[in-house]
Amino acid sequence: xxxxxxxxxxIFIPMLLVISFLVYGALELTPGDAVSALINPEVSGRLTExxxxxxxxxxxxxxxxxxxxxIWLANVFQGNFGHSLAGGVPISTIFLDRLPxxxxxxxxxxxxxxxxxxILGTFSALKRGSIADSSLTVVGMLGVSIxxxxxxxxxxxxxxxxxxxxxxxxxxLPGYDSIWDRAPHIIMPAMVLSLMMTAGVMxxxxxxxxxxxxxxxxKTARSKGLPEWRINLMHGFRVALxxxxxxxxxxxxxxxxxSVIIEQVFQWPGIGNAFIAAVRxxxxxxxxxxxxxxxxxxxxxxxxxxxxxxxxxPRVRLN
Amino acid sequence: xxxxxxxxxxxxxxxxEEAGNLTSKTGNRSLRKMMxxxxxxxxxxxFSIILFTAVFAPLITSADPMxxxxxxxxxxxxxxxxxxxxxxxxxxxxxxxxxxxxSILVGLGSGIISAIIGVLIGAYTGYKGGWLDVIALRVSELxxxxxxxxxxxxLVSIIGQSLINLMIIFxxxxxxxxxxxxxxRMLSLREEEYVQALxxxxxxxxxxxxxxxxxxxxxxxxxNITLSTAAFILAEAGLSFLGLGVPAHIPTWGNILNxxxxxxxxxxxxxxxxxxxxxxxxxxxxxxxxxxxLRDATDPSQQG
Numbered sequence: 001x002x003x004x005x006x007x008x009x010x011i012f013i014p015m016l017l018v019i020s021f022l023v024y025g026a027l028e029l030t031p032g033d034a035v036s037a038l039i040n041p042e043v044s045g046r047l048t049e050x051x052x053x054x055x056x057x058x059x060x061x062x063x064x065x066x067x068x069x070x071i072w073l074a075n076v077f078q079g080n081f082g083h084s085l086a087g088g089v090p091i092s093t094i095f096l097d098r099l100p101x102x103x104x105x106x107x108x109x110x111x112x113x114x115x116x117x118x119i120l121g122t123f124s125a126l127k128r129g130s131i132a133d134s135s136l137t138v139v140g141m142l143g144v145s146i147x148x149x150x151x152x153x154x155x156x157x158x159x160x161x162x163x164x165x166x167x168x169x170x171x172x173l174p175g176y177d178s179i180w181d182r183a184p185h186i187i188m189p190a191m192v193l194s195l196m197m198t199a200g201v202m203x204x205x206x207x208x209x210x211x212x213x214x215x216x217x218x219k220t221a222r223s224k225g226l227p228e229w230r231i232n233l234m235h236g237f238r239v240a241l242x243x244x245x246x247x248x249x250x251x252x253x254x255x256x257x258x259s260v261i262i263e264q265v266f267q268w269p270g271i272g273n274a275f276i277a278a279v280r281x282x283x284x285x286x287x288x289x290x291x292x293x294x295x296x297x298x299x300x301x302x303x304x305x306x307x308x309x310x311x312x313x314p315r316v317r318l319n
Numbered sequence: 320x321x322x323x324x325x326x327x328x329x330x331x332x333x334x335x336e337e338a339g340n341l342t343s344k345t346g347n348r349s350l351r352k353m354m355x356x357x358x359x360x361x362x363x364x365x366f367s368i369i370l371f372t373a374v375f376a377p378l379i380t381s382a383d384p385m386x387x388x389x390x391x392x393x394x395x396x397x398x399x400x401x402x403x404x405x406x407x408x409x410x411x412x413x414x415x416x417x418x419x420x421x422s423i424l425v426g427l428g429s430g431i432i433s434a435i436i437g438v439l440i441g442a443y444t445g446y447k448g449g450w451l452d453v454i455a456l457r458v459s460e461l462x463x464x465x466x467x468x469x470x471x472x473x474l475v476s477i478i479g480q481s482l483i484n485l486m487i488i489f490x491x492x493x494x495x496x497x498x499x500x501x502x503x504r505m506l507s508l509r510e511e512e513y514v515q516a517l518x519x520x521x522x523x524x525x526x527x528x529x530x531x532x533x534x535x536x537x538x539x540x541x542x543n544i545t546l547s548t549a550a551f552i553l554a555e556a557g558l559s560f561l562g563l564g565v566p567a568h569i570p571t572w573g574n575i576l577n578x579x580x581x582x583x584x585x586x587x588x589x590x591x592x593x594x595x596x597x598x599x600x601x602x603x604x605x606x607x608x609x610x611x612x613l614r615d616a617t618d619p620s621q622q623g
Binding site for chain 2: 261
């Protein structure tokens with residue numbers, strides 16, 4: 001087991017290094033002075049040429065490309081991600097500001113879509129071939145076909161503008177941060193985001209459940225005379241759940257990508273919103289760091305999932 | 320007794336075969352299965368309708384999608400303008416039809432090109448193995464470790480916005496999935512006996528892998544093309560909606576939806592964004608139905 005984990009980590013680290021190298025290369029190629037990527041541009045604007053060169057010397061910017069990459073990497077490891085070109089805010093501050101909002105949205109959406117998807121998918125598999133099953137299939141198809149932002153716009157029109165039940169956007173007003181002030185803001189973006197994902201989880205849960213129900217141990221359970229609900233829940237569902245949970249683990253980091261557009265529709269102050277603003281404003285340091293961060297979380301999640309599946313399923317380890 | 324009745328059966332089949340009834344019917348089993356799938360047929364019909372209205376847009380509307388008419392701003396749907404007019408007086412129906420051309424071109428075009436690239440690389444390296452295979456696999460992993468929208472936006476910010484750039488970006492981010500699929504199929508197919516026979520005949524590697532093995536993987540490839548087309552159309556709509564996709568002066572489905580970012584438009588001028596959103600959804604839905612039908616029809620484990 002330990003060997004497996006070590007081997008898996010040994011794949012993870014070079015991958016991350018290669019991507020960080022590419023990101024740094026892209027950062028060097030994009031317009032903007034290298035000094036301004038490291039220090040506050042408001043300060044750097046007031047510097048003379050001689051001071052600039054001194055700074056370059058101090059930061060090691062007149063060294064070779066590889067050495068500069070090394071310094072940058074060391075900085076990133078210490079949590080110094082550089083500064084945004086817009087306003088010179090440290091990128092780490094932006095992360096600290098924005099990440100909780102994105103995580104909050106993602107976790108709520110993930111929980112809701114997982115529960116709904118599993119229930120609907122299992123139901124659909126148990127009633128295979130019925131009208132309920134085929135209509136759920138069509139609804140699931142609709143769920144993956146409607147652009148999520150369009151769905152968001154329709155929800156916005158109905159629930160915020162016409163009915164006035166929910167706020168149009170944003171997260172919370174300053175000074176109001178009890179759960180009752182928060183809840184109305186998160187309902188719509190989280191529901192829109194999760195309804196889209198529910199469709200995917202549902203399809204996956206359905207096929208996983210059908211697969212589990214066709215196994216021999218179900219026949220054994222039935223021949224023991226167990227009640228049907230017990231067979232379905234204790235034997236079928238439990239086995240069907242494992243691949244679904246793995247799928248959901250993979251989705252968690254993807255949510256950072258998946259919520260980009262929804263955050264924009266509902267003006268949710270998360271990482272995605274900051275990313276769009278950075279792309280629009282050609283704020284390359286911020287764009288690159290958010291991209292790097294999202295890759296890091298994807299790779300980390302897949303590492304954790306691989307180790308977890310290896311713990312659950314000994315066949316994986318032996319390969 | 321049994322053998323006689325069996326003989327009778329075979330005689331009947333033989334007679335039908337000689338009359339040519341059987342061959343015509345078995346002509347294309349996949350197609351027949353596809354036509355039996357009701358959702359797939361609905362999808363095919365919807366797809367064709369939207370495609371034809373986009374291709375033959377000038378026959379359906381005489382309005383110019385680019386022509387600004389300031390005396391006719393923000394008009395609700397009327398007999399003259401079925402979908403109304405937008406904030407600068409342009410006919411929304413004409414914009415939806417002409418916009419469909421670009422959106423479908425981007426979606427289908429990037430879907431097909433990324434499939435060709437992915438399959439060419441995946442089939443060859445999967446069959447051949449060795450260091451080429453390792454490099455291709457690592458490169459695809461590199462691309463696939465980014466969440467897709469993040470990678471797309473990252474590339475947009477680096478190489479800039481244009482129609483061609485957007486397609487290049489889609490192909491760059493989309494070839495990986497197809498490559499993986501083609502490679503996996505190759506890994507299992509290359510162990511088949513007929514491949515060994517071909518090798519012993521001394522056929523060259525490209526001939527074996529592209530001419531003899533690849534057709535056996537055609538089903539999943541077609542399914543993958545439809546699914547990635549659907550995804551690219553959604554991606555184009557999303558990016559253009561944000562104003563980061565196709566440049567704003569070209570009408571596309573996403574660019575038409577762009578106006579809905581304004582709360583005033585969202586609330587008061589539903590005809591500017593609701594119909595086009597519905598059409599995108601219907602089109603993507605039809606493509607997904609076709610993809611699902613294709614999957615069922617070409618999957619050899621499902622007989623019919």
